[in-house]
Amino acid sequence: MRLELSPRQNVWPLFRLLSPIFAMAMAGLLASLVIMILGQSPQAAFDVYVLGPLDDSWAIQEIAIKMVPLVLIATGLSFCFRANLWNIGAEGQFTFGAIIGSILPLLTQGMGFGPWVMVIALLMGMLGGALFSLIPAYLRAHLNVSEILSSLMLVYVAQLLLDWLVRGPWRDPNGFNFPQTVNFDAGSLLPVLMDDGRLHAGVILAGIVVLVSMIVLSLTLFGFRVKVIGSAPKAAGFAGFSSKETIFAVFIISGSLSGLAGIIEVLGHIGQLKPSISTNAGFTAITVAFLGRLTPIGILFGAFIVALTTIGGENAQIMLKLPLDLTTCFQGLLLLCVLVSDSLTSYQIRFVSDKPSPTTPIEDA
Amino acid sequence: MQTDEAPPLVSMRQIVKRFGQFVANDQINLDLAAGEIHALLGENGAGKSTLVKILNGLLQPDAGEIYWQGEQVLLKSPRDASEVGISMVFQQFSLFENLTVAENINAAFTEHDTHGFGVRALADRIIEIGEDYDLNLDPNRPVHTLSTGERQRIEIVRALLRHPKLLILDEPTSVLTPQEAEDLFLTLEKLASGGCGILYISHKLHEVRRLCSKASILRNGRLVATCDPKSTETVEMASLMVGSSVPELRAPALHKIGDIRLHVEALSLPSQDIHGTDLHHINLDVHGGEIVGIAGIAGNGQSELFAALSGERLAQEPRHICIDTLPAGLLDIESRRALGAVFIPEERLGHAAVPDMRLSDNLLLSRHGTDNLIHGGLIDIRRSHRLAHDVVLQFDVRSASKNPYARHLSGGNLQKFIMGREILAEPGVMVVNQPTWGVDAGAATAIRQALIDLAAAGTAVLLISQDLDELFDLSDRMAVIYAGRLSQTLPIQNLTREMVGMMMAGSEVDHAA
Numbered sequence: 007m008r009l010e011l012s013p014r015q016n017v018w019p020l021f022r023l024l025s026p027i028f029a030m031a032m033a034g035l036l037a038s039l040v041i042m043i044l045g046q047s048p049q050a051a052f053d054v055y056v057l058g059p060l061d062d063s064w065a066i067q068e069i070a071i072k073m074v075p076l077v078l079i080a081t082g083l084s085f086c087f088r089a090n091l092w093n094i095g096a097e098g099q100f101t102f103g104a105i106i107g108s109i110l111p112l113l114t115q116g117m118g119f120g121p122w123v124m125v126i127a128l129l130m131g132m133l134g135g136a137l138f139s140l141i142p143a144y145l146r147a148h149l150n151v152s153e154i155l156s157s158l159m160l161v162y163v164a165q166l167l168l169d170w171l172v173r174g175p176w177r178d179p180n181g182f183n184f185p186q187t188v189n190f191d192a193g194s195l196l197p198v199l200m201d202d203g204r205l206h207a208g209v210i211l212a213g214i215v216v217l218v219s220m221i222v223l224s225l226t227l228f229g230f231r232v233k234v235i236g237s238a239p240k241a242a243g244f245a246g247f248s249s250k251e252t253i254f255a256v257f258i259i260s261g262s263l264s265g266l267a268g269i270i271e272v273l274g275h276i277g278q279l280k281p282s283i284s285t286n287a288g289f290t291a292i293t294v295a296f297l298g299r300l301t302p303i304g305i306l307f308g309a310f311i312v313a314l315t316t317i318g319g320e321n322a323q324i325m326l327k328l329p330l331d332l333t334t335c336f337q338g339l340l341l342l343c344v345l346v347s348d349s350l351t352s353y354q355i356r357f358v359s360d361k362p363s364p365t366t367p368i369e370d371a
Numbered sequence: 372m373q374t375d376e377a378p379p380l381v382s383m384r385q386i387v388k389r390f391g392q393f394v395a396n397d398q399i400n401l402d403l404a405a406g407e408i409h410a411l412l413g414e415n416g417a418g419k420s421t422l423v424k425i426l427n428g429l430l431q432p433d434a435g436e437i438y439w440q441g442e443q444v445l446l447k448s449p450r451d452a453s454e455v456g457i458s459m460v461f462q463q464f465s466l467f468e469n470l471t472v473a474e475n476i477n478a479a480f481t482e483h484d485t486h487g488f489g490v491r492a493l494a495d496r497i498i499e500i501g502e503d504y505d506l507n508l509d510p511n512r513p514v515h516t517l518s519t520g521e522r523q524r525i526e527i528v529r530a531l532l533r534h535p536k537l538l539i540l541d542e543p544t545s546v547l548t549p550q551e552a553e554d555l556f557l558t559l560e561k562l563a564s565g566g567c568g569i570l571y572i573s574h575k576l577h578e579v580r581r582l583c584s585k586a587s588i589l590r591n592g593r594l595v596a597t598c599d600p601k602s603t604e605t606v607e608m609a610s611l612m613v614g615s616s617v618p619e620l621r622a623p624a625l626h627k628i629g630d631i632r633l634h635v636e637a638l639s640l641p642s643q644d645i646h647g648t649d650l651h652h653i654n655l656d657v658h659g660g661e662i663v664g665i666a667g668i669a670g671n672g673q674s675e676l677f678a679a680l681s682g683e684r685l686a687q688e689p690r691h692i693c694i695d696t697l698p699a700g701l702l703d704i705e706s707r708r709a710l711g712a713v714f715i716p717e718e719r720l721g722h723a724a725v726p727d728m729r730l731s732d733n734l735l736l737s738r739h740g741t742d743n744l745i746h747g748g749l750i751d752i753r754r755s756h757r758l759a760h761d762v763v764l765q766f767d768v769r770s771a772s773k774n775p776y777a778r779h780l781s782g783g784n785l786q787k788f789i790m791g792r793e794i795l796a797e798p799g800v801m802v803v804n805q806p807t808w809g810v811d812a813g814a815a816t817a818i819r820q821a822l823i824d825l826a827a828a829g830t831a832v833l834l835i836s837q838d839l840d841e842l843f844d845l846s847d848r849m850a851v852i853y854a855g856r857l858s859q860t861l862p863i864q865n866l867t868r869e870m871v872g873m874m875m876a877g878s879e880v881d882h883a884a
Contacts, residue, residue, distance in 0.1 A: 226748045227739055230732065238725040243683045244716060245736045246705035 011353040029347040055318030067203035072313035075267035079291035082263030095157025097288025099135040101164035103265020106134025135265015143257035186280035208270040378441030386435035413589035428452035456536035473510035549872035623827035629659030632831035634693040648672040657831040664846030672855035681714040711799035726778035766791030783814030
């Protein structure tokens with residue numbers, strides 16, 4: 007017995023629209039089951055995971071802060087993924103962007119320069135991420151090296167480089183030997199937007215990136231080209247779109263947005279370089295990109311749900327004594343449900359028997 | 372001997388098969404006796420494949436019965452069909468290029484089938500069957516060294532090893548030269564005289580008249596007639612198939628043959644693919660106002676030649692390809708389009724069109740550079756919709772919605788769209804590969820007429836095709852491609868089918884041309 011997926015002839019458009027809602031309901035059910043097994047009431051958990059964080063302004067700002075790197079990275083990744091290029095090293099580009107972006111704030115620390123340091127630092131962060139992504143792009147375009155492996159391995163390179171910097175040359179001499187740099191000047195940091203929380207200007211940048219990406223993907227020849235290369239490479243050749251150029255272009259987009267996310271994290275709410283600047287945003291963003299079906303608006307929703315449950319998970323740890331890893335488990339369940347439900351919208355499952363079934367002549371009824 | 376009282380070998384009764392609202396088979400009856408070569412005729416989409424898939428166990432009918440030698444059977448899978456004695460040779464081969472003939476055949480069998488006799492014993496059986504039925508095959512040759520005709524023989528031998536009582540062949544001659552087709556007919560006649568029933572699917576009427584003693588004609592999912600093809604007029608069978616008389620091609624208005632618009636000189640290109648064909652020293656001129664045909668069996672360098680002409684692969688030097696006297700050998704496809712050339716690849720979905728994109732986006736695919744569709748990187752979406760709609764109207768592209776996805780169009784309608792997209796670009800040169808492959812007769816006529824009219828308007832048309840009828844109908848001059856070499860181009864009046872057939876099989880090719 008084996009399973010076969012065969013494409014459905016006609017898919018009701020409403021069905022496609024409802025598919026993510028159905029997926030969320032399924033994920034909710036499965037999560038409730040897990041919570042019940044752990045001896046808690048699903049309703050209490052729903053209150054803590056979903057409703058709690060939406061209750062006060064501080065928590066909502068924290069959600070937005072968590073969303074910023076996820077949205078930026080996932081939007082960049084969506085360009086790569088749409089072109090069928092599997093950049094899974096966003097975490098490395100994020101880290102390298104944070105490193106390069108931190109050079110100027112470090113050099114100018116204590117000199118009291120104004121916000122132009124911040125502007126240049128953001129640009130340098132993007133440049134750093136882009137440069138770092140050129141390595142897998144070059145290897146793929148010219149030597150046909152799998153970008154999956156090369157980009158992933160470079161994550162460790164970037165993380166170890168950061169580790170070495172903050173323990174060695176860039177360590178704060180007055181930092182009691184903690185592996186971290188000095189705190190950057192307040193003037194070099196992203197402005198805070200609210201009085202009662204940490205919400206910073208990175209949110210605005212993320213919003214701009216989403217808007218621009220929507221326009222690029224749906225209205226420009228470049229967006230068209232990325233989609234054609236991803237869905238029909240031969241047709242892309244026929245259209246005259248060079249696959250090498252596109253590989254570089256999407257890696258640069260994805261790398262610079264990851265780098266931007268890195269430096270925004272540093273200048274937004276961390277204020278210095280240290281090994282723990284990332285909370286795995288570069289990997290979580292892959293989930294977010296697929297939760298959002300590789301569309302900028304979808305990515306906003308996906309990032310919101312992931313950020314919400316992450317904050318909720320922190321609360322649940324305290325209030326319900328549930329393990330923090332459970333959050334990752336829920337996010338995984340959700341992604342799984344979304345992918346399954348999307349697949350079942352477009353395909354139907356058939357059971358095919360492998361055993362030879364005896365051919366039995368049937369008697370006439 | 373078959374007597375009138377004996378039940379037919381297979382009898383299909385009132386077969387109905389629906390796909391959603393679409394009725395693919397509507398109460399079809401078909402009887403086939405042992406030793407009979409029975410033609411199943413019909414256009415693409417008439418329901419032939421569906422009916423045959425039901426008989427082969429790949430599809431289950433929604434209603435109706437199948438009787439095998441008088442007893443009702445349920446064929447739930449191809450294995451069930453094979454166990455009663457039904458084997459099928461598909462139009463598209465499923466072979467592993469790097470394995471030998473015997474290994475390929477072995478791969479299709481389980482131990483249960485071969486009774487564990489292994490590859491070596493299998494090789495002996497292959498030779499035996501080859502001798503019995505004139506199907507020459509060396510079991511130890513790797514498949515990638517074989518011609519298409521030889522590959523087809525593998526499929527036939529594979530089917531015969533199961534000792535079928537009924538053999539189904541789906542358009543088997545579409546990949547063969549006329550001579551190879553004749554060899555196949557002799558094999559089939561030998562098989563039939565041994566008592567095997569043969570169901571022969573085709574839309575080529577002259578073949579059916581040559582080979583078959585009975586014909587069932589399907590149209591729009593219904594059985595419209597059963598006749599004896601040898602005593603029925605071809606015209607009559609054709610109109611039964613199409614449902615009305617087939618439109619005739621209109622001869623072009625008198626027009627001048629102009630200057631050379633496409634010039635190919637000493638074009639050689641090594642293949643990039645190990646199973647591909649190298650191009651050797653190709654010379655060719657196409658004048659404005661004429662259609663030059665290139666005949667040849669699939670896999671002799673047609674797709675490589677197309678890629679070299681379109682610029683999807685660059686030539687070695689600019690002078691090897693000239694468009695309107697401008698050296699274009701090192702220009703990419705967009706630069707060649709800018710010189711007024713258009714290209715229509717063989718593969719519609721995935722090469723000439725993106726399946727998951729709407730027609731307006733598919734219009735953009737080949738015309739984004741030449742039609743003022745992009746302003747500062749932004750797509751003029753209004754204009755792309757309008758131009759796509761122009762194509763739909765002028766080329767009678769039929770679909771359920773106004774701007775459908777490419778994959779939702781039938782083969783014929785998609786090809787009409789692609790032709791229209793390129794023709795409305797008002798090209799000076801058109802290179803087209805297999806324009807009517809898998810297209811219904813109505814659409815094929817429309818497409819051929821469009822090519823004739825295009826040439827009459829002064830365009831140089833290079834038509835690469837495997838359909839000899841099409842080439843003889845359309846071409847002013849013709850050449851044959853074999854193993855990556857192109858013969859001399861000769862006026863169509865000086866050529867016969869037999870000559871072209873011989874050249875397609877590799878003899879008499881003028882290498883010095």
